[in-house]
Amino acid sequence: MRTALSIAGSDSCGGAGIQADLKTMTMNGVYAMTAVTALTAQNTTGVRAIQEATPEFLGQQIDAVFEDIFPDAVKIGMVSASELIRVIAKKLRDYEAKHIVVDPVMVATSGSVLLKTDAVETLEKELLPLAEVVTPNIPEAEILSGMAIKTKEDMLAAAEKISKTYGCAVLLKGGHSINDANDYFYANGEGHWFEGKRIENPNTHGTGCTLSSAIASNLAKGYELPKAVKRAKDYISGALGAMLDLGKGSGPMKHAFDLTGEFAKEVR
Numbered sequence: 001m002r003t004a005l006s007i008a009g010s011d012s013c014g015g016a017g018i019q020a021d022l023k024t025m026t027m028n029g030v031y032a033m034t035a036v037t038a039l040t041a042q043n044t045t046g047v048r049a050i051q052e053a054t055p056e057f058l059g060q061q062i063d064a065v066f067e068d069i070f071p072d073a074v075k076i077g078m079v080s081a082s083e084l085i086r087v088i089a090k091k092l093r094d095y096e097a098k099h100i101v102v103d104p105v106m107v108a109t110s111g112s113v114l115l116k117t118d119a120v121e122t123l124e125k126e127l128l129p130l131a132e133v134v135t136p137n138i139p140e141a142e143i144l145s146g147m148a149i150k151t152k153e154d155m156l157a158a159a160e161k162i163s164k165t166y167g168c169a170v171l172l173k174g175g176h177s178i179n180d181a182n183d184y185f186y187a188n189g190e191g192h193w194f195e196g197k198r199i200e201n202p203n204t205h206g207t208g209c210t211l212s213s214a215i216a217s218n219l220a221k222g223y224e225l226p227k228a229v230k231r232a233k234d235y236i237s238g239a240l241g242a243m244l245d246l247g248k249g250s251g252p253m254k255h256a257f258d259l260t261g262e263f264a265k266e267v268r
């Protein structure tokens with residue numbers, strides 16, 4: 001069985017972070033492992049408190065995984081502080097980790113800051129150059145590219161700039177635009193759109209975590225990056241389309257939706 005490691009924060013309400021990653025990887029037919037960067041006291045209305053792991057303890061979790069079950073892919077989500085980012089980068093370099101997907105989580109949809117301002121530079125310097133693909137949303141891409149993104153043309157230019165600056169593929173997510181859910185992919189000097197039909201579901205807690213861990217799962221299974229992204233896009237559309245409605249705020253998605261076609265055959 002193929003395996004994937006999520007290095008991310010825990011979300012006590014189960015919709016984002018490590019919990020979303022475990023559900024997504026499992027539903028995508030991959031054995032999921034974790035290294036927890038922080039605990040959050042969080043629900044669908046917001047993040048109340050954050051307790052970071054120590055850098056030493058985060059390193060021990062990563063060692064414990066790599067020394068026993070070498071992951072076929074690694075997804076990195078919320079990592080709030082520079083010291084934690086440095087430990088992750090060193091371990092991934094030392095172990096020569098494969099298929100690294102970086103979701104540069106900065107601010108939760110609820111508005112809570114999940115990456116300290118002084119750690120943005122460390123993320124850019126240490127983690128992005130290790131990534132096979134980075135998956136910013138529009139506000140995150142504005143920070144990484146240093147450009148305002150207001151139009152589709154801005155998305156193209158920002159993705160190209162991030163890709164060329166950090167030497168990785170970029171999937172710039174369009175979930176924060178109003179009319180559609182089209183994401184722009186740029187790699188090796190070429191770009192194209194992954195189109196998505198916008199689903200009228202206000203419960204989008206954990207969409208970014210889910211998409212990035214679905215990409216990591218599909219890379220772990222041996223799909224080339226564009227196909228891994230396409231399959232992840234289909235997965236997020238299915239999970240949002242299942243229309244789960246829990247909690248008082250932006251609720252989580254349903255992962256145990258009816259997988260159809262190609263997915264269903266493989267995951268069984």
Ligand SMILES: Nc1ncnc2c1ncn2[C@@H]1O[C@H](COP(=O)(O)OP(=O)(O)O)[C@@H](O)[C@H]1O
Nearest residue numbers: 137173174175176181197198199207208211236
């Ligand atoms: N209402 C929606 N309908 C369909 N797809 C969506 C919707 N909202 C977000 N997505 C998709 O979910 C993924 C995560 O996007 P986004 O919400 O922008 O990320 P984040 O959670 O990091 O802010 C993207 O593929 C995006 O296109």
Ligand SMILES: Cc1ncc(COP(=O)(O)OP(=O)(O)O)c(N)n1
Nearest residue numbers: 009016017108109205206207208209
């Ligand atoms: C622990 C933890 N990690 C990441 C997030 C952010 O999740 P994401 O899917 O990027 O976006 P929203 O859920 O905020 O739309 C989080 N909230 N908690």
